[in-house]
Amino acid sequence: MNKLLIAVLALASMGTASAQIKLGVINTQKALLETDEIKKAQAEMEGKFKPRQDQMVKLQKELGDIQTQLNSGKLNDLGTQELTAEGQRKQRELQRDQQDLQEDVERERTEIIQRAGTRMQEVVKKVAEEKGLDVVVDSASTVFFKASFEITADATAAYNKTYPVTAAK
Numbered sequence: 001m002n003k004l005l006i007a008v009l010a011l012a013s014m015g016t017a018s019a020q021i022k023l024g025v026i027n028t029q030k031a032l033l034e035t036d037e038i039k040k041a042q043a044e045m046e047g048k049f050k051p052r053q054d055q056m057v058k059l060q061k062e063l064g065d066i067q068t069q070l071n072s073g074k075l076n077d078l079g080t081q082e083l084t085a086e087g088q089r090k091q092r093e094l095q096r097d098q099q100d101l102q103e104d105v106e107r108e109r110t111e112i113i114q115r116a117g118t119r120m121q122e123v124v125k126k127v128a129e130e131k132g133l134d135v136v137v138d139s140a141s142t143v144f145f146k147a148s149f150e151i152t153a154d155a156t157a158a159y160n161k162t163y164p165v166t167a168a169k
Contacts, residue, residue, distance in 0.1 A: 025152075
């Protein structure tokens with residue numbers, strides 16, 4: 001019975017080995033980053049977080065001014081102590097603001113990329129079916145491929161068509 005099973009498996013594998021496999025290659029990261037949705041989200045994030053970035057630039061300037069005053073040598077001991085304490089307080093505030101901003105940006109970016117990544121998988125599957133592809137691999141995991149296998153632009157165009165971006169109000 002084992003010999004029969006091996007023979008059947010061997011025949012089955014020969015049948016699939018002789019079939020020609022149609023292959024597509026996609027640069028998933030590029031396809032995602034070039035979608036209109038991601039470009040719009042990036043612009044919205046920049047606008048959303050700009051006031052906080054501007055506040056941090058202001059704090060950095062204030063810290064520079066404090067350092068200049070401390071280095072001037074024109075302050076008495078009490079003035080130096082007060083200004084040093086203020087500088088330390090502003091430095092802590094700046095560090096907290098930077099960390100909070102980084103965490104907020106990363107959290108929002110991750111949510112956007114996850115949502116778009118899921119959508120892109122659906123789009124790639126649809127593009128593969130339309131093109132009659134059996135396998136789609138990411139270009140990051142390939143050493144070489146012919147340009148004719150590339151479907152990145154097709155996937156981005158299909159994504160933009162499937163998930164159109166509405167103009168900002």
